[in-house]
Amino acid sequence: MQGRYSILFLCAGNSARSIMAEAIMNSKRRPNFTAYSAGSHPAGRVNPHALKMIQTARLPIMGLRSKAWDEFAKPDALWSKKSCVGLKSKVSSSFRGFRRALD
Numbered sequence: 001m002q003g004r005y006s007i008l009f010l011c012a013g014n015s016a017r018s019i020m021a022e023a024i025m026n027s028k029r030r031p032n033f034t035a036y037s038a039g040s041h042p043a044g045r046v047n048p049h050a051l052k053m054i055q056t057a058r059l060p061i062m063g064l065r066s067k068a069w070d071e072f073a074k075p076d077a078l079w080s081k082k083s084c085v086g087l088k089s090k091v092s093s094s095f096r097g098f099r100r101a102l103d
Contacts, residue, residue: 007035014039014066016050027059038069 007025011018018037025035043066054061 008072009037012040013043015043016047019046023054023059038067042066042068
């Protein structure tokens with residue numbers, strides 16, 4: 001695998017699971033990957049319990065924030081991964097440019 005790739009973790013609120021996935025992937029990633037997270041209806045803040053879990057795992061929390069997936073609705077990303085159930089139809093119509101969705 002050559003080049004640099006992005007992975008986008010999607011969830012409705014983008015306040016916990018997708019944020020945690022972003023933090024883990026960016027800390028433990030292979031050198032070719034950068035992770036992001038976003039939500040269909042972002043909470044506007046990261047869940048404090050999620051931040052505590054990330055810190056407990058000794059992962060950085062700097063820069064983590066709840067984001068709308070509109071920021072990423074362009075065909076630059078290689079993979080998207082849903083962190084919540086019930087997003088399939090929303091993701092399919094919003095992210096047609098993604099090459100691969102991991103369910």
